[in-house]
Amino acid sequence: MMPVCKPGAPCACFKYMRTEQKQRLLIIGGGFGGLSVARYVDKSKWEVVLVDRNNYHSFPPLFYQVASSGLEPSTISFPLRREIRGRHYRGVSFHFGDVRTIDVAAKKVVTDYETLHYDTLVLAAGSTNNFFGIPDLEKYVFTLKSTTEAIRCRNEVLACLERAALCRDDALRRRLLTFVVVGGGPTGVEIAGALGELKRYVLKREYPSIDPGEMRVVLVEGSSRLLGNMSAKSGEDAFKALGSLLVEVQLGKVMKGYADKVLSFADGSTIAADSVIWTAGITGVAIPLEGTDVRPARGGRWAVDASNAVEGVPDVYAIGDISLQTADGYPSGLPQVAPVAMQQARCLARNLSRYADEPMEPFRYCDKGSMATIGRNRAVVDMRGFHLSGRIAWFAWMFVHLMSLLGMRNRTVVFINWIWGYFTFSSGLRLLMRSDRYPLRSYWK
């Protein structure tokens, strides 16, 4: 009779030699990548410790819906402690903390609360905004790379509308009602579409003192097309869909700076806007590795080999947005998207769980396609060479995103919100949750 591994019980299948003390696998980041490694790695071999600066897993593809008041932040966030209670994570422990230094010589990670030893380290901290060194940009633009950034964007957009509703100065009102989205990738297209819907469907009903014609939503993209990572057909469909939502799309326009609430472009043109939403660049959150000469490669990412080991550093792996892995067809590295992180995580988990004498399995990316949505009933999907758009693509987009959310409660509530929004053309979530302690932008008085 075959011995059976029971969760929580000592491993009886002799897949590998048990040591008295399990080795510690430290995972930095509880996103798509980090959580998948924790889930699929063999917990009878590893003592798994997951470190994250937030106590929740979040869902970046829907941050734009938080920013546009379509979803509440809590429905696209899931407490990590709750998740690791599940049977797939038995033996994983969660440590709250923001990693400050990583010492690969001493095999130690220092967070703001403690020092953790590791035997093997997985870097899965993801990416953040890249402002390409444009001065002061970080201070004045709104971004969508975390839940709190999305909430801030929501509050500031609502504050502009409220202020415009009271404003009798024409120039100021126009500036308050000009929303510029920089970057024509999926996030840029999606948030511009959501703002377009606000202009087309909501403004007249909820802000009767604002003339919807005065609100401008401008999407600026440096290259000659939208959705550069998707098919040309998708870019064209997105362009048309945004046009129907009254979004002005300006292609081939390279942003130079943003000062005194005026955006300037390389071609000499300018746009006066109180709100600029920056989706044009990301960079890996590369914490320096002390005790080695290895430095992050291009885009704040760690160059990794085919098995996701950071090149030149023993026992350190990197997956997801923070890793830079080249592959056939991807000479400049795999894209920084969730499916790559999840697939790398599963491959790495298998490699970390293998017999000691088995060779490492090289990672192979399986591109299942990509999608973006532009308002109600409109989306574009590219899948293995074939292209979908319109309502079918929109349903596909909704289904995929709903299924990718963690937690049944979240799925239910997101589904209700979407159905509600679909039939009422409205949202009960336009809440400007300002507080005395946490004021809006200082100049918003």
Add this chain to the structure above:
Amino acid sequence: MMPVCKPGAPCACFKYMRTEQKQRLLIIGGGFGGLSVARYVDKSKWEVVLVDRNNYHSFPPLFYQVASSGLEPSTISFPLRREIRGRHYRGVSFHFGDVRTIDVAAKKVVTDYETLHYDTLVLAAGSTNNFFGIPDLEKYVFTLKSTTEAIRCRNEVLACLERAALCRDDALRRRLLTFVVVGGGPTGVEIAGALGELKRYVLKREYPSIDPGEMRVVLVEGSSRLLGNMSAKSGEDAFKALGSLLVEVQLGKVMKGYADKVLSFADGSTIAADSVIWTAGITGVAIPLEGTDVRPARGGRWAVDASNAVEGVPDVYAIGDISLQTADGYPSGLPQVAPVAMQQARCLARNLSRYADEPMEPFRYCDKGSMATIGRNRAVVDMRGFHLSGRIAWFAWMFVHLMSLLGMRNRTVVFINWIWGYFTFSSGLRLLMRSDRYPLRSYWK
């Protein structure tokens, strides 16, 4: 044939003489009181302007559930602009703004964004925390009088748990795990019960490195019983229910101060606690009335006559928590609860809509009872002399609160959250939504 008043069309029923220009009724505060006045007042007679510092109506009875991660803030908040789109509010306009000064001589209200003229003014700004002049209390305790305060309380409680989970210093860990609730009224009892449930049901499963026995929830009340405004039986039932949730209830204990994370009491005893939740006092948000000698009465409330007119100030009314109205059986004023505000609002709306020669109708308070809940399956209800407790009272509590929420979407989502929480003994909402811009308490490092 009787002429019929159509909403939005000029009034045809000649209930009063139409003037060319409608008089402006300015309502400060979109809570239970202010919103009810806007709803029930005759909009063909009045141009109604509603001013609020938030763009949403909120539901104070459930703030404690936000603080204890039971509900998301958005489900107990409802955008005012969305609400006044409804047919009952046709003709009401919303102005976002925090009122700075009220000049009753010039009949002007100045907000942080504009100056508004009024013909008749309704003060319905509600109440805030009263710290009774205890030094620095405001800085260090957590409060539950607004959505943002509740979110802050949630974040700080979760931060204490996360930090305790990593802490190896016994004294510090005990201090981090001591939660003191000051005030044995409904809010105090409810938040203490929710923290007791956290200790009893959640800690062991989600924070395996914390010994639940180390967590202390203490409810301190200065008088000799809980729920002073309810029946003695309710106070006793609440006391027992809290005991079963492992909450230490200390009666007759008057707080003197809170410094260096140590609470001191009049009897000389002390409790070291990182988290103190203050529910022991409220005061009206009385903005001074310029151009008159009238000053707020006791508790920051405006003394009003039987028709809710502020005594000594023409054309100014006050309702709800901010008003001080004595009545038979209430020599020190009506209680500061939602039913009083709503009943006063309806009476005032009728008085403002009356024929010019009709007399003002005096307000009569109809006490429909009061209720409080203490964790799952337990509540106390006092209703016209009879008392309910246990599961039936709990269902009654849930039904009344669900029905009082604004918006069907909110009701649905709250209902789902409650059902989910009931069967899973857990919550998907333990989210510490910290942001770099908005740090936790400075000493929390």
